[in-house]
């Protein structure tokens with residue numbers, strides 16, 4: 068009987084013990100290096116797009132207006148920050164409305180992704196993080212490509 072009481076008491080104690088907090092997995096946002104690193108990648112990415120003869124005609128008006136360019140970059144940073152689990156809120160248009168009527172093709176989309184990969188590689192973003200980010204942006208293709 069005493070043994071049983073001790074066993075039950077032990078069980079109650081073990082059950083009430085606070086569990087050690089499980090180590091939290093880092094978000095993609097943290098793995099990318101936070102907002103500062105994302106901003107550096109976006110700056111490099113937009114510079115590559117502006118120099119990319121395959122697609123820079125789409126961005127002529129944007130590149131020639133500093134206010135518009137700054138607003139576009141901020142939206143990209145917020146979008147990537149939010150999509151990767153960071154503390155930002157993307158306040159721009161949804162991808163379908165933002166690209167409606169532009170006539171973006173599958174190869175235009177591929178060129179832009181290449182420019183993004185170039186920017187991520189320049190900052191030595193790891194393969195896993197790069198693929199996770201591309202995986203988060205990939206599903207947007209159906210809303211952006213029109214032909």
Ligand code: HEM
Nearest residue numbers: 122125129139142143146159160165171175176179204207
């Ligand atoms: C995953 C791929 C893409 C993402 C995440 C993306 C994201 C965005 C975002 C956040 C905006 C701003 C929307 C707003 O003003 O509220 C935007 C605008 C725009 N996007 Fe994209 N985009 C993508 C692909 C493309 C492609 C492939 C092209 C053309 C080759 C393109 C051309 C443009 C242009 C010209 C604008 C207008 C910029 C301005 O407001 O001056 N985008 N995009």
